[in-house]
Amino acid sequence: MVNFKEDESLNTLNHSCAHMMAQAVKHLYPNAKFWVGPVVEEGFYYDMDLGDTMLTDEDVAAIEKEMKKVAKSGCKIYRREISKAEALEMFKDDPYKIDLINNMDEDTQTISCYDQGDFTDLCRGPHVDNVKLCRYFKLIKHSGAYWKGDAENQVLNRVYGVCFPTQEQLDEHLALLEEAKERDHRKIGKDMQLFMADDLIGRGLPMYLPNGYTIWTELENYIRNKERKLGYLHVMTPCVGTVQLYQTSGHWDHYKENMFPAMEVEGENFVLRPMNCPHHMRIFANRPHSYKELPIRIAEIAHDFRFESSGTLKGIERGRHFCQNDSHIFCTQDQIKSEVKSVCDLIFSTYEDFGITDYRCVLSLRDPADTKKYHQDDEMWNTAEQALRETLTEIGIEFTEEIGEAAFYGPKLDVNVKPAIGNEITLSTCQLDFCLPAKFDLTYTDADSNKQTPVVIHRAILGSLDRFMAYILEETKGNLPLWLAPTQVKVLPVKNDDDDLNAYSQKLVDALADADVRVEFDTRSEKLGYKMREAQIQKVPYLAVLGKNEEAEGTVSYRLHGEQGTTTVKFDEFVELIVNEIKTKGRK
Template sequence: MKIIYKDGHVDECPQDQELHVIRHTAAHVMAQAIKRLYPEADFAFGPATENGFYYDVDLGDTKLTDEDLANIEKEMHKITKENLAIKPFILPRAEAVKLMEERHENYKVEHMADLADETEFSFFQQGEYVDMCIGPHLTYTKALKAFKITQQSGAYWKNDKENRMLTRINGVAFHNQEELDAWEKEQQEARERDHRKIGKEMGLFMTDDLVGRGLPMFLPAGYTVWQELENYIKEKERARGYLHVMTPCIGTVNLYKTSGHWDHYRENMFPAMEMEGESYVLRPMNCPHHMMIYANRPHSYRDLPMRIGEIAHDFRYESSGTLKGIERGRHFCQNDAHLFCTPEQIKSEVADVCNLIFETYKDFNITDYRCVLSLRDPADKKKYHDDDAMWNHAENALREVLTELGIHFTEEIGEAAFYGPKLDVNVKPAVGAEYTLSTCQLDFCLPAKFHLTYVDKDGTEKTPVVLHRAILGSLDRFMAYLIEETKGKFPTWLAPVQVKVLPVSEKTLEYSEAITEKLVEAGVRVALDDDNQKIGYKIRAAQQVDRVPYMLVLGAKEAEAGNVSVRDRKGETTTMEVDEFIAKVTSEIKNRSL
């Protein structure tokens, strides 16, 4: 694949850069198509991304429809068929600014002003369209073989909410049509698995703008799943000596100034509330509260490790464009815990956290994951607590422990928490990019900020080390992960309704009611469908919409014999004695069988 660089030389594209160049070129072709259809369009940034490309554009008061996006894509195809040569040129600053001013590219002019040290700028031109860019690009527009516009959204200029909101138009591009077709098939699979779609069908959760964007509300069925997850992880934690607490959803600004979150995390927090001369904020995390619980009384080395756990409500002001159902919201509940220990206990406590993570993953059959040691960026003094000695000690300690435990991990710079390094366990979901579910963070910073101490064996006061850890991450995100992995077909112990009783007709309604009562007495979550509908409709609703693990289809034959016809989600049917079926279901529930 031939590409052209900003100095005009043409060469073969390195294989690992091919998609980037294709998508970068696609962004320019899309911008040219937009400019043809909307001559007043003023362009900001238009990069290639890991998954495609986008261009941010100021269209004035014009609001694009799906039909408009289709027309832009159609115009892109025209441009590729025109087979326009893509040619670079370089101008000194004054001429470059003049060119952009003449073409009414106001955002480009502002961007050049930001690049005050640059004496010249490079441009690429195809036909009538000129874009400021460093390249490289394909040599002809016809070389762009397969692309698609996917969506539009809003984006602030320079990602600053004080600036004008622009229209961001996204697309994807690939080497050929076969790759694009495969991507579209994957997108269809993603739509079928989307937890927002399934959550609505199953009545698990809802959102409403009147309540607020990013503030999901769990409906009875969804809250049942949520409670089962809470019970599961608390049971695991109690067996390991965790002490569960409950703390407020707000705290004073001074609390977060003490912890350092006010300086390092304020932009992700909701605005402060003033009451009686005191400033309060909705909490974005729980560690400051747990630090204060530890500080509530004196401690000896004999008290440690002290493991404080909480299913805690947290609030973060995520931008509207990043909100995604219960996977990413402005309110969520963390499966949080803080482990206060001596330096000598770090290894055993990290090992126990890792064992709990991997044991939990085994219970849920999570196999596609990787471990990442997230480190600070030493050059970023704004994001990270400025204490080189502390960071070197903490990073080396966590690296050493993970190595000794035999945990394979990669290292990523700039991904640490502001107060310390962390182990992130990133899962690869059935569709889409990986994300972090579990984390274990090593912290020498906050205990010192809160003046936490314990009396050691020699009678001296020392500062404990804290491990911040989350196993399920947030219950909300973990539930979203499970919905998409299972397509809503939860294992029996998690299912909102575990058994649905379906009388074939009114003649077997009394028998169906008796079976339902027996299941209730056995502790099974059961629902009786006594609607006056045909049995085929009832089965489809239970199997395809509610995704119930077991359906009992009860007709005259079953009522006469005193047994049940059991249909599972695969559509397989078995006749069983009532007590036999109850024993089977209750065993699955008790053992949390998959």
């Protein structure tokens, strides 16, 4: 998907189109007043005060029609400079523009504005030469937006749009937007009844419905079993900790703005935890350790809370509550290479299981100039960054380096995946930490009976289960592999009032359930076609449709999701087919 903000030519074109939209709005709403109309990643928008009018879809269609008239007029766009005093006089009836002017730098003496026909607007520019160049546009959506993002202020109309140099490029982009809508995990989640949100519970706090929680637990069991085989020790720790805990770790100084406010109880201050490393550090410190025990791999599917701004919240992809597939490996410096290699092997074997092939590895380093974000210890950083860089090189991991993306306590390997729609996201991470073990005074006894400080490797394979689920839903459009689907088989008798047929259908349901297959028996008195369409919306992988012929011959006729054809096999063969596909996760 194109980033309008980063593409210089598209940026200029879309900003010009935002002005053209404001001109069209002024034609339809002569008393309209305008706040700002910036270019953003997904196109442009303009915030407008239309008095008591909140735009409807029909109103936006009318604005679009008027914009086409303006574009057809072919009026040229001219830049001119005026004094601050002239600008204040020109926009004296527009409190939003007056606010912009008054908040400009005190040294600003001249202000640029742009004229196009009967419309003038303040702007730094640049703009295209003629409104005709903005004729390939589309208004995408509209909403209300508080002036300056402050809930105490006036609600303005915000209208979003996109503009391209050609109709072909516009059509291609609109097709991608439609594809994105179909892949949006929030839409899929609603159709499949996976999760919900409730303002009374709180924004950014999704709740998993039975179908969604089934997927969630399958993901949990999947990664937990892989970790057990590699010697991980699973723990459970509380969702709160004292402020003192996070002061010790450094999170209070470096991460406080992303944490929920402290709660005072009996004279002690607690916070909802944003991450799990401090808890795991205290578990390691609970008893003495010998070098012979290392590495110790502590793992947890942990509930965490971060105060994300409301504008960034997005279904289960980004919420204020999420569950991390987290682990902390306590090891010696000599074990760094083998442990990082083991983590990378686990990441890539997991990706293979889920068919993830489009990803890249990034070595995320600190920005030495940022003294606020990162723990200040140049020697520690140099040691940690070089150790991770050398380790990745030695084990043959291809990576690029990015400055300023490290955790506050150490460098990390981020594995970024490229979704079918949208920008890449980080799913997995492996972080090298020489900082927190020292902060918590962690030690182990070496072969010479001396105390040494362990190195800690922070790692997450699925990242958060919530974001991973959102990613998988969007990649598959909800057509999950059989082993992960909430309902794996739905049994539909052709006639609900046939006792013999229902008995045969129940026999199949029982056989599948005994084999631990998630099966649903739909005995509702709805028409078969309706029930089949509903199952398609719910994306059930297998529909077993049973009639008198199947009952008489001891067979099962089934249809795969998204297909029209029906296959008929013997009863036992069908059960075996389902069981084997679940067991092998669909691999041949």
